[in-house]
Amino acid sequence: MSTTIQDLIVEAERCVACGLCLPHCPTYRKTGSEADSPRGRIQLMRAVAQDLLPNNDRFKQHIDLCLSCRSCETACPNSVAYGRLVDSTRALFIPKKNFVLSLAKPFIRCRALMNGLVRLLKLTQPWLRHTVPAAKLLPPLSTPLHWQTLYPSTAAKQQGEVSLFLGCASQALDSQTLQAAIHALNGLGYAVHIPAQQSCCGSIARQMGDGAEASALLAKNRNSFASAWPILTVASGCGAGLADYLPSHSVKDISAFLAECDWSQVSLKPLAQRIVVQDPCTLRNGQKSHAAVYSLLKKIPQAEVVALSGNGQCCGGAGAYMLTQPAMATQLLNDKLQAIKARDVQLLATSNIGCSLHIARGLAEQNIAVQIKHPVQIIAQQMARAAK
Ligand code: SF4
Ligand code: SF4
Structure with missing residues (x-):
């Protein structure tokens, strides 16, 4: 995560300005502006890093409008690491003093606090929906569950052991998916470990330009997932962040893992849909x-x-x-x-x-x-x- 300005310049200089990424960029397709294209943003990043352009509001707007979707990176014939470039630019040049992120930090850091908040919101959600119009847009909240540290395999033949990454949004809003993952893995013969001290993956903090917070959260996860078992994620947003910034660990999306499993012990009921x-x-x-x-x-x-x-x-x-x-x-x-x-x-x-x-x-x-x-x-x- 600790990219220097020099690292950023070196990577940005790998862009040969061919423009092959442009048709793949959603913001360029919408605005038609070179400054909202990957090529344009890379030139801006390099110019600001080299003090050739000021780090002003216009620069910030063009970087903020980037989705970090990395379609450009996939399309780039020169394999320019655009995702790293934009993350580093946000951390080095436009770190945000974000009020919402500051408020959210204690909850992101502590699972017990997050669960308490979700319980409170769930309790008050019907009232909120009646009184605050914007609350109608809130998704139904899951009741926070108490996760065991181990869910043993339920299959006759044991296949191995894995760790499961919970993720803060998945825990609060999508515990059914986490339960489904455990059910599928156990049925296929895998024991599922859920390290109790794991925390948020840090992707939102990184996106908001808070590199220090993202690094602190990663360090916590690095210590929590100390075993050699693969770390499985159900939310690809968390999975991509962990896979990129925890290269020492084997991080895999749950579907990618399940697709490669031995399914001989399990039969699936047909679904004509x-x-x-x-x-x-x-x-x-x-x-x-x-x-x-x-x-x-x-x-x-x-x-x-x-x-x-x-x-x-x-x-x-x-x-x-x-x-x-x-x-x-x-x-x-x-x-x-x-x-x-x-x-x-x-x-x-x-x-x-x-x-x-x-x-x-x-x-x-x-x-x-x-x-x-x-x-x-x-x-x-x-x-x-x-x-x-
Ligand atoms: S990551 Fe940013 S620059 Fe690249 S395609 Fe997505 S929106 Fe465009
Ligand atoms: S495709 Fe790659 S090399 Fe070409 S302009 Fe885009 S980022 Fe630069």
Whole structure:
């Protein structure tokens, strides 16, 4: 994480300005401005790092508008590490004194505090929905669960041991997916460890320019996940952040892991339904394991598994982006809603809680009824029924 200005300049100079990344950049496609393109941003970063341009509000606006979706990185023939560049730029040149992040820090750092907050919000949510209009947009909260440190395998033949990363948003809003992951892994013969001291992955802090906080959270996770077992993540936003910044550990998306498992001990009940898959950028461009979601879901007999059109473009959720850049986030969300309506989607599978919440909010506002599930929820549900 501790990139220096010199490191940043060296990486930025690897960009040969070919422009092949431009058609893949959602913000460039929307604004048509070179300064909102990957090539333009890299030139700006380099110029500011070399003191050729001032580090002013205009520079900050162009960097802030970047989604960190890394579509440009995937498209780049020269493998310029754009994700690292933008993270370093935010940490070195535009660290934010963000009031919301400052307030959220104690909760992000401490799971017990976070659980207390979620319980309070859950208790008051019906009242909030009646009295505060914006609270209607809050997703239904999960009751925080007490996680055991070990969930033993339930299969006849043991396959191994893994660690599970909980993630703060997944714990608060999507404990069903974490339970489904444990169920699937145990059924396939894996013992699941949940280190009690694990914390937030640090991705939101990094995105907000708080490199010190992101590093502190990573250090906590590095100590908590000290064993050699693979660390499995259910939210690809967390997975990409951990895989990039904890290279000493084997971090894997749950679908990628499950797709490669030995399924001979398990039978899946057929599901005669079309499952439309949305690829989160963090899975597609970060962990580069989006193809595994399709392989995994295709194991379900009779399921028709198809990609949502426009999957190469970010939905606009992008961590805290939906809150910090609502206008662009809404434009990108509308494109996603159009694709969902055009395909008459009934069941949408997505591997990231951020995308799931952002798309669900858009669907609710337009009264479009679509079930959104994590792929592992769909798989576990078919396993559970098969076991009856
Ligand atoms: S990360 Fe995404 S939004 Fe940012 S420059 Fe690259 S393609 Fe554009
Ligand atoms: S594709 Fe790569 S080398 Fe070409 S302009 Fe984009 S970042 Fe630079």
